[in-house]
Amino acid sequence: MKLYYSPGACSLSPHIVFREAGLPVEIERVDNRAKKTASGDDFLSVNPLGMVPVLKLDNGETLTEGPAIVQYLADMKPESGLMPKPGSxxxxxxxxxxxxxxxxxxxxxxxxxxxxxxxxxxxxxxxxxxxxxxxxxxxxxxxxxxxxxxxxxxxxxxxxxxxxxxxxxxxxxxxxxxxxxxxxxxxxxxxxxxxxxxxxxxxxx
Structure with a gap:
C-alpha cells in the first residue's frame, strides 16, 4: 500500500496509524501547491480533488478521507486495539x-x-x-x-x-x-x- 502525504497535514494521522498497527507502508510526498508527487506524477490523476491523504491499495483502488482510511487500516490489524470491535x-x-x-x-x-x-x-x-x-x-x-x-x-x-x-x-x-x-x-x-x-x-x- 502507498500513502500519499504532505508533511504535517492531516495525512500524518493515517501515517501514524500505519506505524502503530505495524503495517508495511510506502509513502510518497505531495506538493500541495503544484499538485505533483515526489516522483513527478500529476497528483490530480491520483485524486481529482487534489487533497491528501490518499491510500493506494495493492489492487490499484484508492481510498480518500483520513477518518475512513484510519478505520480501514485499524480493521486490518484488529489486535492492535486502534479501533474497537464492530458493533461495540x-x-x-x-x-x-x-x-x-x-x-x-x-x-x-x-x-x-x-x-x-x-x-x-x-x-x-x-x-x-x-x-x-x-x-x-x-x-x-x-x-x-x-x-x-x-x-x-x-x-x-x-x-x-x-x-x-x-x-x-x-x-x-x-x-x-x-x-x-x-x-x-x-x-x-x-x-x-x-x-x-x-x-x-x-x-x-
Missing amino acids: MERYRVLEWLNYITSELHKQFTPLFKPDTPDGYKTIAKENVIKAFDRINAHLAGKPYLMGDTFTVADAYLFVVSNWARFHNIDVAQWPNLKAFQDRVKARPAVHEAMKAEGLIKAAA
Missing part, C-alpha cells in the same frame, strides 16, 4: 470523536490556512477552535487518551489537528490536559517514527 459501543464512541474532530476542529482550521479568508471569518473560526479545545480539555481530565487508557485512531487524528494551533498563535498550554495529551502522544515510538519520516523532527531527536 466503544467503536461508536471512537467514530463519534472522529466525526467531532473532523467537523469542529479540522474544518475550523481550514479557513485559517487560506490567505484569502476574510479576517472576520477567521476570527469566528478561531473562536470555534477554542471552544472545541475547551471541550476536549475537559474530556481529557484524568484520561491519557480520548477513550481512557487505550490509544485509538481518534487520538492520532486529534494529535495531528491540535498541533496546527501553533501556526495560528493559539497556545495549547492554556489547556493543560490537551497539552499533556500532545506530549504523551508525541512520545510514542510509532508517532516519533512517522514524524521523523515526514521530516517534522530531526532523526536524532
Whole structure:
C-alpha cells in the first residue's frame, strides 16, 4: 500500500496509524501547491480533488478521507486495539470523536490556512477552535487518551489537528490536559517514527 502525504497535514494521522498497527507502508510526498508527487506524477490523476491523504491499495483502488482510511487500516490489524470491535459501543464512541474532530476542529482550521479568508471569518473560526479545545480539555481530565487508557485512531487524528494551533498563535498550554495529551502522544515510538519520516523532527531527536 502507498500513502500519499504532505508533511504535517492531516495525512500524518493515517501515517501514524500505519506505524502503530505495524503495517508495511510506502509513502510518497505531495506538493500541495503544484499538485505533483515526489516522483513527478500529476497528483490530480491520483485524486481529482487534489487533497491528501490518499491510500493506494495493492489492487490499484484508492481510498480518500483520513477518518475512513484510519478505520480501514485499524480493521486490518484488529489486535492492535486502534479501533474497537464492530458493533461495540466503544467503536461508536471512537467514530463519534472522529466525526467531532473532523467537523469542529479540522474544518475550523481550514479557513485559517487560506490567505484569502476574510479576517472576520477567521476570527469566528478561531473562536470555534477554542471552544472545541475547551471541550476536549475537559474530556481529557484524568484520561491519557480520548477513550481512557487505550490509544485509538481518534487520538492520532486529534494529535495531528491540535498541533496546527501553533501556526495560528493559539497556545495549547492554556489547556493543560490537551497539552499533556500532545506530549504523551508525541512520545510514542510509532508517532516519533512517522514524524521523523515526514521530516517534522530531526532523526536524532
